[in-house]
Amino acid sequence: MAVTLPAEPLAAIPANRPAPKPAIFTHRRIRSAAWQTALAAALIAAGYYAHLNVTRNLAASGIAIDFGFLTREAGFDVSEQLVAYTPKDSYARVLFVGFLNTLLLAAATLLLSTGIGLAVGIASTSRNWLVRNLARIYIELLRNLPKLLVLLALYIAMVRGLPLVRAAWKLPGGALLANRGLYLPLPEIPVGASALAGIAVVWIAGTWIWARVVKRHQDTTGLRRPVALPSALGLAAAVAVAHAAGLVELHWSMPALTGFNITGGAHLTVQFTALWISLSVYHASQIAEIVRGGIVSVDKGQREAAAALGLRPGRVLRLIVLPQAIRVIVPPLGNQYLNLIKNTSIALAVGYSDLVGVMNTAVNQTFRPVELMLVVMLVFLAINLSTAAALNWFAAWSRPPGKTS
Amino acid sequence: MTEVRSATPVPPPTLRPRRPRRVVAWEWARANLFDGPVNTALTLVTVAFLVWFVPIALRWLVIDAVGIGGDVAACKTSGGACWAFLRVKGDVILTGTYPFDERWRAQVAALVTLVTVAIALFWRGSFLGLAGLFLAACAVDLVFLSGGVFGLSRIDATRWNGLPLVLFLSVFTMAAALPIGVALALARKSPAVVVRLLAIAWIEAIRGIPMVAVLFAGVFILPLLMPPGWHLSSMISIFVVLTVFHAAYFAEDVRSGLDDFDKGQVEAALSVGLTPRQTLRFVVLPQALRTALPALTNSIIGGYKDTSLVAIVGLFDLMATSRLATADVEWQAYSLEANIVVGVFYLVTCVAVSERFRRLAHIAPTANR
Secondary structure, three states: OOOOOOOOOHHHOOOOOOOOOOOOOOHHHHHHHHHHHHHHHHHHHHHHHHHHHHHHHHHHOOOOOOHHHHHOEOOOOOOOOOOOOOOOOEHHHHHHHHHHHHHHHHHHHHHHHHHHHHHHHHHOOOOOHHHHHHHHHHHHHHHOOOHHHHHHHHHHHHHHHOOOHHHOEEOOOOOEEEOOEEEEOEEEEEEOHHHHHHHHHHHHHHHHHHHHHHHHHHHHHOOOOOOHHHHHHHHHHHHHHHHHOOOOEEEEEOOEEEOOEEEOOEEEEHHHHHHHHHHHHHHHHHHHHHHHHHHHHOOHHHHHHHHHOOOOHHHHHHHHHHHHHHHHHHHHHHHHHHHHHHHHHHHHHHOOOOHHHHHHHHHHHHOOHHHHHHHHHHHHHHHHHHHHHHHHHHHHHHOOOOOOO | OOOOOOOOOOOOHHHOOOOOHHHHHHHHHHHHOOOOHHHHHHHHHHHHHHHHHHHHHHHHHHHOOEOOOOOHHHHHHOOOOEOHHHHHHHHHHHHOOOOHHHHHHHHHHHHHHHHHHHHHHOOOOOHHHHHHHHHHHHHHHHHHHHOOOOOOOOOOHHHOOHHHHHHHHHHHHHHHHHHHHHHHHHHHOOOOHHHHHHHHHHHHHHHHOOHHHHHHHHHHHHHHHOOOOOOOOHHHHHHHHHHHHHHHHHHHHHHHHHHOOOHHHHHHHHHOOOOHHHHHHHHHHHHHHHHHHHHHHHHHHHHHHHHHHHHHHOOOOHHHHHHHHOOOHHHHHHHHHHHHHHHHHHHHHHHHHHHHHHHHHHHOOOOOO
16 A cells, blocks of 8 residues: 655644645645645756756867757767668768667567477476576576676677587588578568468468467367367368469578578578677566466465366476466566567677667767657657557556455 | 464484485475476586586686686687686776776775765765765875875876776765755655756656766766866766756655655654644654665666776777777787686676665665555
8 A cells, every 4th residue: 555644744734623624725735735846947047058058068078969960970880770871861860770680589589488498487486306406596697696697607708609600510401500590491471471371360460360279169068179180180281282383482591601691581690689688588587587486376275176176287386376477477578578678788898789879879970869869768768658558558468356456 | 473382392413313315305306306397307407508608617617717817828729718818917997097006096095985885875874974974085085096195196077987986986976966865766756847847847858868868968968068168077077967867866756765664654653743844854764764764775786887888989998998908919819817807806896885775775674564
């Protein structure tokens, strides 16, 4: 329950007389309004003084606050870009490139860290002594190391330890790993991209309808029919038929060594790979601890009851424990995601061109810290607010009917 | 706890037949490692991983490693770790570019900070005494690091590197931020609109942006706010913004403690005649801070670890001095050894602090629940 201290002690009201009608302006209220006005005035004065100082300090270097420079040519290159960019493009463009790089790194890290965190969190509650303790060691180790240390150790190990491109390590599945980064196979659709999109829409709708049918069947008869397997088989069959009919052409673009470089597939730079992996394993340890807390919070009797009803251990976890744990997990997990997005800014330490890194270069070139920091802060506030909104929506959605919190 | 006394005396343990140890071990293994096909498979996969990984790690760390007394020639031929690197470059990792002949001063400063933290963790005295301890330690550190008094030569803040810097920045910024954070948390609940809005703006703006951006604000923006002609060293700027940063996070933790607080206690305290200030001091804060302790512990550990990010704005933390140590061509290949030592230091200090806080939360009687 929230604590609000009353403005005056309750003892001020005599017990034997009816309480006096409060006057519109009590002495206390006037005093409070007066000092608040004074505080506000002092703040405005301090803000004005700070603004004055900034203007005078910048004027000494011959510049005034002005966002016009954003349209000027940036003139510096970035480590990688998702949209076309050359040094001839504007500062606004390079900031946009940095913003997309931040989003890409955040999204990739979010997925991988959630996967690892979920697995390790579940493993840390396993009945298997070996698995449980290995998971605990992982969590305790990564939770107590600075993320920058994890990143730099991995980055230096990758740059020094990985082979040259021409001797790249071949990973299972056709991926290549060298000191210039990770090369992944990439699916390509030369013919029938729209047909494939149509199949995807039909598949999603079909799976949804089938899941409803299964749910209704389970509600009336108590029997559960499979959902995931028919859905996957349906998708595979649809793609195979479309492929056989010549509507869709699909093939994998495999990375391969041609000359002095690797072509084909998708190239993740060594900076991105190091950041992605180190941030993922770092945040996975925090997520695992949250997941563990959620699983432990589910009453042991629930598991025992489910087991007594004859559910297999996997189903107990998936149908009984996780749906209840998720409500405990989501709020702290949301905070963790917000931290993760902010933590992508350590990218600067290895020279990946994320938003903050690009901002740093731009500040050093233009000496316009005020404008650039404002832009970056607004972008981060926007990212955070939209993530928080999405998480709130999810929390409301995952809440069981009839419960308010 | 009540003791259960049995009417008949318990037979001495020698009379009980002892089970053979082997069977117990086997039963334990079966219950914990091999109950069911899934667990057996998991165990086998894990054991396979350990059998592959542990020998490699051991060989690198111990068997093939060159000991602390070795030399660089031995390191170059061995396939293991080069601990001799630490003997030669340990000073660089510890104190960086601090003048070599004066480096004892930096070491003393680091030790003073560590001892201060140790004393603070076991502090039983008043809050003001604790504040005094931190102020005194901060002053002693500054005297040793900066010099210029008592016949110590003056050393520029850009040369305070490595361990003393990391400890100085993390410990004293967080010590300063804690009371500010408590004040912010209370301000956020204040009936005065201006105060409340100011607290919300501070807390939410800081928590919305990354620490690296906050550090850049310290380097780029803070000096611009000063009157023309003033020079603000980056050490002071970083100290200020780190304090502002930690305060916002502490405020949010303390608020969680205040939110959990039973309003009836405030009413009870006021009705027995305590003034609002006394109620806050003797009833609300002791309990709210105790409730907030786990969250505060997380923030303190996180803040301590994140102080390493000052390396990004050009201050030399332990990671930066490790890089400095491997800048020497002779010793270029041994950054992993440096990273391991720094990592072990962080691991030990973080675990020690969080264990102590966990115990504090445990010892302290829980609030009204």
